Amino acid sequence: MIRKSVIAFFLIALTTRTFAQQIGAEGLKQLNFYQDSLKHLGATIVNNQNDLARKNANYQFIKTLVAALKTPFSFDFPFDSVKTVTLTTSPDQKFRIFSWHVANDDGSYRFYGAIQMKTAGPLKLYGLEDYTPLIKAAEDTIGDNHSWFGAQYYTIIPVLGYHPYYVMLGWKGNNDKSTKKVIEVLSFQGDKPVFGMPVFNGNGKRRDRIVFQYARQASMLLKYVPSQNLIVFDHLAPPDKKSADRPETYGPDLSYDGYKLKNGEWIYMDNLDMRNVPDDQDQTYIDPKLTERPKTTQPIRKKKVQ
Structure with a gap:
């Protein structure tokens, strides 16, 4: 060290x-x-x-x-x-993203951001316009910098190949009852940024991005493990069956799921054994008002018998 x-x-x-x-x-x-x-x-x-x-x-x-x-x-x-401001640079040094939020009096947030491209000449900058209130199906929507699903990004993961793209982990806030985090995709088409891509494969469905929602007083792990090409996160569950349709009550249940990169797409994996996941000291972003992870009454999921 x-x-x-x-x-x-x-x-x-x-x-x-x-x-x-x-x-x-x-x-x-x-x-x-x-x-x-x-x-x-x-x-x-x-x-x-x-x-x-x-x-x-x-x-x-x-x-x-x-x-x-x-x-x-x-x-x-x-x-x-x-x-x-959260300033995150792509590992290949091709661009960096400035992202931040402004709190509203009702407990909600509006996000702001910009993508700065690395150039040898004049500034090449794409302003990001938060379009969240008008996006009705966030996991199935592809947009550009003018229709951005605003978030504050803390990790950028390059995925190389014939159609290279970047996966970004971000904190989204939400309102006075719940918080959101997001796994976003950024690509460039004709030198213009595009957000969203159907590369997340799990539970019989492909998604353009992944959105998590949970109780505001809780905190959620969402990190990338480079050595395993794995995005790992807390499994979120309701406190009881009656709250199953209320994501604002959800919290970690002490089990973990993830998305693993295979052949250019991310395959969903549940019940991960965290003993086999090294701590790479990745940065995580949580609501700054939270100083510790609260105890939860969520039931612990049992692992499937292989």
């Missing part, structure tokens, strides 16, 4: 030095100025109790972010002081 940490440190130091040489002192100064502005605007978006003040700050945030990204070589600037 120490050797890996040392190597990582030197790689970061080398990357930082190369970036500084590319952008120059003036460009770096400009990006740091923009970062400071974004940091303060982000704090207003999250902490201000006034709904109009949050939305006005978000409007200024978007304008400032776009201006910052127009700075040459901005793709390699980490914006690591802006804690209110």
Whole structure:
């Protein structure tokens, strides 16, 4: 572990030095100025109790972010002081996604985001427009950046092949009763982003994306295990049979399911043995209001006899 940490440190130091040489002192100064502005605007978006003040700050945030990204070589600037935005870069370094949310007074959220492509020339940026209220069948809908099923992404998984695509894990929030998480698909057609693809195969059905909903006071594991090409997640269950049609009451039942990558598609697997799943220290994203996983009265599913 120490050797890996040392190597990582030197790689970061080398990357930082190369970036500084590319952008120059003036460009770096400009990006740091923009970062400071974004940091303060982000704090207003999250902490201000006034709904109009949050939305006005978000409007200024978007304008400032776009201006910052127009700075040459901005793709390699980490914006690591802006804690209110989740910034995730694809492992192949082809693009990165900025995603964040603004809370509404009724406990719901609206999501905002942008895809920045890595280019040697002018900025190539796709704004993401949250279309959630108008999407009636989220798991069976394909859209573009103007009809986005908004979420805040923390993991990007590249799937290479004849038609390459990326799987993204994200936190979606929902309302004052329940929270959602999503397994999303992003591809590029004609250099334009497309969200959703029928690559999830399970329970006799193909889905364009996977959406989970559960009680707001609960927390849910959703992570990627690279060594097994496996997305693993808590199995969600109602507290009793009477609540089976009320996903806002669901919570983890201490068993686990997953999707495993096979021949370019993701095959559903239930009752995973977590003892065989290594802890890769993947980042997970939960509602920041939650500090610990609450106890649940959900029944534990018994494993099937092989």
